[in-house]
Amino acid sequence: MTSPPITAHQTENLIDSSQKFNPTRLVDRIFKVLSLLLALSIGFVLLWITYSLLGIAFPAIAQFNLGFLTSQAWDPVQDLYGALPQIYGTIVSSIIALLFAVPLGVGVAIFLSENFLPQKILTPIAFLVELLAAIPSVVYGMWGIFVFIPFILPVLQFIHQLFGWIPLFSTSPSTRQMFATAMVLAIMILPTIIAISRDTMVSLSPALRQGAYGLGATRWETITRVLVPAGLSGIIGSVMLALGRALGETMAAAMLIGNANRINVSLFAPASTISALIANQFGEASGLQRSALFYQALILMIITLIVNMLAEVIVSRFQQVE
Amino acid sequence: MTNPSIETNHTSPIHGDVVIRTENVSIYYGSFQAVRNVFLDIPKNRVVAFIGPSGCGKSTLLRCYNRLNDLIPGARVEGKITYQGVDLYDPKVDPVEVRRRIGMVFQRPNPFPKSIYENIAFGARVNGFKGDLDELVERSLRGAALWDEVKDKLKESGLSLSGGQQQRLCIARAIAIEPEVILMDEPCSALDPISTLRVEDLINELKQQFTIIIVTHNMQQASRVADYTAFFNAEAGETGSRFGYLVEYAPTEQIFNAPQQQATQDYVSGRFG
Numbered sequence: 001m002t003s004p005p006i007t008a009h010q011t012e013n014l015i016d017s018s019q020k021f022n023p024t025r026l027v028d029r030i031f032k033v034l035s036l037l038l039a040l041s042i043g044f045v046l047l048w049i050t051y052s053l054l055g056i057a058f059p060a061i062a063q064f065n066l067g068f069l070t071s072q073a074w075d076p077v078q079d080l081y082g083a084l085p086q087i088y089g090t091i092v093s094s095i096i097a098l099l100f101a102v103p104l105g106v107g108v109a110i111f112l113s114e115n116f117l118p119q120k121i122l123t124p125i126a127f128l129v130e131l132l133a134a135i136p137s138v139v140y141g142m143w144g145i146f147v148f149i150p151f152i153l154p155v156l157q158f159i160h161q162l163f164g165w166i167p168l169f170s171t172s173p174s175t176r177q178m179f180a181t182a183m184v185l186a187i188m189i190l191p192t193i194i195a196i197s198r199d200t201m202v203s204l205s206p207a208l209r210q211g212a213y214g215l216g217a218t219r220w221e222t223i224t225r226v227l228v229p230a231g232l233s234g235i236i237g238s239v240m241l242a243l244g245r246a247l248g249e250t251m252a253a254a255m256l257i258g259n260a261n262r263i264n265v266s267l268f269a270p271a272s273t274i275s276a277l278i279a280n281q282f283g284e285a286s287g288l289q290r291s292a293l294f295y296q297a298l299i300l301m302i303i304t305l306i307v308n309m310l311a312e313v314i315v316s317r318f319q320q321v322e
Numbered sequence: 323m324t325n326p327s328i329e330t331n332h333t334s335p336i337h338g339d340v341v342i343r344t345e346n347v348s349i350y351y352g353s354f355q356a357v358r359n360v361f362l363d364i365p366k367n368r369v370v371a372f373i374g375p376s377g378c379g380k381s382t383l384l385r386c387y388n389r390l391n392d393l394i395p396g397a398r399v400e401g402k403i404t405y406q407g408v409d410l411y412d413p414k415v416d417p418v419e420v421r422r423r424i425g426m427v428f429q430r431p432n433p434f435p436k437s438i439y440e441n442i443a444f445g446a447r448v449n450g451f452k453g454d455l456d457e458l459v460e461r462s463l464r465g466a467a468l469w470d471e472v473k474d475k476l477k478e479s480g481l482s483l484s485g486g487q488q489q490r491l492c493i494a495r496a497i498a499i500e501p502e503v504i505l506m507d508e509p510c511s512a513l514d515p516i517s518t519l520r521v522e523d524l525i526n527e528l529k530q531q532f533t534i535i536i537v538t539h540n541m542q543q544a545s546r547v548a549d550y551t552a553f554f555n556a557e558a559g560e561t562g563s564r565f566g567y568l569v570e571y572a573p574t575e576q577i578f579n580a581p582q583q584q585a586t587q588d589y590v591s592g593r594f595g
Binding site for chain 1: 388390393395418419421422423425426428430432433434435436444445447448449492495496499
């Protein structure tokens with residue numbers, strides 16, 4: 001298996017070929033440039049959006065400064081605007097949505113990743129969960145108005161009667177309100193949590209499971225003390241992505257939350273979110289009002305950006321552990 | 323805890339107390355028979371090695387001793403496996419309790435993604451250990467000859483250790499639950515020669531306290547650590563699918579120097595196949 005020495009002729013060939021015209025190489029180069037342009041265009045679009053948001057929001061930023069964040073005013077007549085009710089509504093509705101969706105979603109993810117049921121039944125269930133993500137949000141909104149809220153209202157009424165002394169439940173449940181909206185949001189973000197958490201749990205090494213069982217752990221102990229901690233970063237990542245979706249969700253929130261421009265401690269009262277406000281007012285807004293809407297949009301973008309960055313950091317930490 | 327005296331109808335090479343008795347055991351995965359008609363007694367405080375070619379069912383049999391095969395859908399055991407006289411596959415027997423008494427070390431080191439300390443403490447915690455956890459962790463790590471290397475970094479992840487250290491951590495984790503038997507499924511196959519020697523030294527020490535069953539592909543390893551060796555082989559059955567069976571079980575010296583069966587002779591002398 002000795003190779004013959006390289007002759008001068010062969011090296012000449014090597015150098016020559018790069019000088020010659022070669023169609024394959026040209027395609028190669030074009031493809032490279034094209035990919036680069038496409039990749040850059042993504043960044044460009046992001047910068048463009050940020051720039052235009054800043055530009056159109058600028059009059060409102062100049063007028064209200066950071067006081068915009070803490071003001072509750074939204075008065076087109078006097079041209080006074082603030083974002084606090086919307087920031088509050090956006091964050092609180094998302095947090096309540098998470099309170100419902102996280103335990104449910106993680107539970108379903110664990111269930112689907114264990115062998116409680118035969119694979120023949122698990123696969124359709126997992127498919128159904130993913131279909132939940134395919135329902136357009138306007139459908140969720142309509143379903144919320146005509147079906148879910150009328151259905152849940154008696155329950156909320158009951159909670160109000162029983163726990164009305166707690167400020168959170170102190171008002172009689174309105175037909176458009178924060179709490180029911182958050183529950184619909186929870187259903188909307190469930191598939192994200194389930195799908196990603198389940199992938200995480202399934203990807204855990206079977207050796208971990210065997211190791212735990214081999215030490216005399218029960219299934220419950222194996223799940224709660226080994227598998228969930230091992231997949232925790234992936235689960236948290238899924239929750240952050242779901243939070244990002246809940247924060248930005250527009251249509252269902254605009255249809256269900258009642259768009260009340262005030263902060264009410266009671267969760268059963270109408271409220272507002274940033275995206276709902278924008279969706280509602282955007283059509284007839286002009287001048288400073290439009291600028292204030294863009295300021296709100298900018299705030300929403302920053303909030304979701306922070307959430308996504310956190311998700312990114314956590315998920316990458318998870319990958320390091322692997 | 324008393325042991326029934328030896329009264330087997332099969333010739334058993336064992337002298338002394340029997341911890342695990344395998345009587346006419348066949349193991350199936352669905353309709354596939356993986357292991358056929360094994361009679362095998364495991365003596366107390368000895369090391370027994372299972373050797374044989376791939377697919378001869380030695381790991382499969384090993385995993386029946388702590389009922390880890392329960393986790394595989396369709397796995398089924400026929401015949402009788404008794405531990406201290408109790409039928410392991412009696413419906414009244416709790417597999418979780420079995421695994422607490424019969425610990426296991428796996429082929430690839432599989433520490434939990436937790437700290438070194440928590441890796442050891444895990445088994446104790448799930449088994450409701452009430453004593454001094456710090457002391458148990460130290461004793462187990464010393465028992466696995468790992469203490470000196472990790473005593474200053476107990477809070478670090480078990481995954482930060484080298485492969486050999488991880489495997490000793492897994493051994494420490496197994497002995498922390500104070501089992502009576504430790505099953506080792508090719509514990510050195512993912513380790514370098516030096517780590518392998520350390521684990522083998524450890525096995526020799528551990529047999530003072532524990533009964534050890536070790537599956538290995540490495541015949542030198544079997545001859546170095548085992549008191550008794552069982553040679554398994556695989557054969558094509560009537561339906562054409564291969565099943566594993568026990569060919570010969572004897573003191574290790576005899577298996578390697580004066581085997582009774584031609585197949586054993588061929589295998590240990592490397593003339594197999």
